[in-house]
Amino acid sequence: MTSEESFSWQEPRNSVVRGAFVVVEGLDRAGKTTQVQRLCSKLYALGHNIKTLRFPDRNSTIGQMISSYLQNETDMDDHVIHLLFSANRWEKAKWIEETLSKGYTIICDRYFYSGMVYSAAKQNPSLSLSWTKHPEIGLPLPDVVVFLDLEPWQAEQRGGYGEEKYEKREMQLRVRELFLQLLKADDGRMKIVNAGDGMDAVEERIWKEVLPCVEAVEGGSFGVKIGKFKG
Template identity: 35%
Template sequence: MATNLLNRGAFIVLEGLDRSGKTTLAYLLVKELEQRQIPVEFMRFPDRSKDNVIGDTLNKYLSSGIELNPETSHMLFTTQRFAVKDQMLQKLMEGKVLIVDRYAHSGIAYSVAKGLSLEWCKAKESGLLRPDIVLYLDLLPSEGLKRGNYGEERFETVQFQEKVHNAYDQLLDDSWKILSAHDTPETLVRSALSNILRACELNAHKPVELLYQSGRLDEKSPLKERQPFRTNVLSSQ
């Protein structure tokens, strides 16, 4: 599939514990990019819309309305991501920046916290689009407890969030930028925006890569698989 790679959009993911401020920061970043007349689109996972079966099921599950075993819940979350993979790629090829609130990394971290194998979880996400950068809002689990509406969702307990925090540590690679969730919104936006603009510049002419895969697709394809991730972390500070 031949595709013009000039000025593709950057794929940006926001990750972090519950109540770390991801969604608020995502909305602020979209506003900043729009003011700079940079094409941008916001997405979030999971999609909890009640007008589709998976979304409605996940909404009930996260609200503790139904029970699902860890494997089933993981596959439902993953299915949503794969369902819009081609749509996301198209948006990037149109030159849009994608700001995504939670992605495969959340799916893996939360499932590992439930007791599933890290390698099993990663294998289920293999082949998704790989973000150009992951902005991780670092928050101590005990601090999340102090934020508004904590405890309304299934996994909002300090004990479980500690497990998620530890699982995230196992996913850090060279695409991650660590931001302090304790910073002011203004500081977070300034730091995140700097990383996003840099990612736009660095990746404008590069193929989109695939997550947790090795090798290479046809050179004409906008998709390029990557080697397994490394463990050195680049901080935004």
């Protein structure tokens, strides 16, 4: 059950202050999609109201342009593709806020953190990490971000590696470095999880980081208001 529709066939089962916004980030082939599925299933089984989201959302016109770029079918200027990725997130901003307000917890596979670090990792002098943050200012802010940390050489050993544009060791090394840089400057929202072990062990580590946050948000400890990214 990885698609949004898998958890959206009924109205919220429990009354909560608002849903939590949970983002799962990581290097390519770190197991994000599998862990999002497992996390959703466990939360849903406990009675939480769950919906899922994945970026890029390749269903929209903008998403289809991004997909073509990632599959090496088209080429674009670095700034253009970054702004398309950002626009793709903005397409879902209102939906995120409305869904959280209705009491659904959203589990999101990648968000603007990936957008910023993957663009900055290209080492384009005019596309710094600071520059990449500006188009994201004002987007809904996650309540917790789990970063699945994986050595690039480990990612290379996993199935399907190298099929898309950014799946190259040098690029992944820079992406990891920038993610860790964000972690150092973070306010505690981002949690690092070692993704190099078996799926079950990784699942338990994620669970320990996410469940307390979800329960606190739904219980009102974080307040009704949904935060905004300030850069």
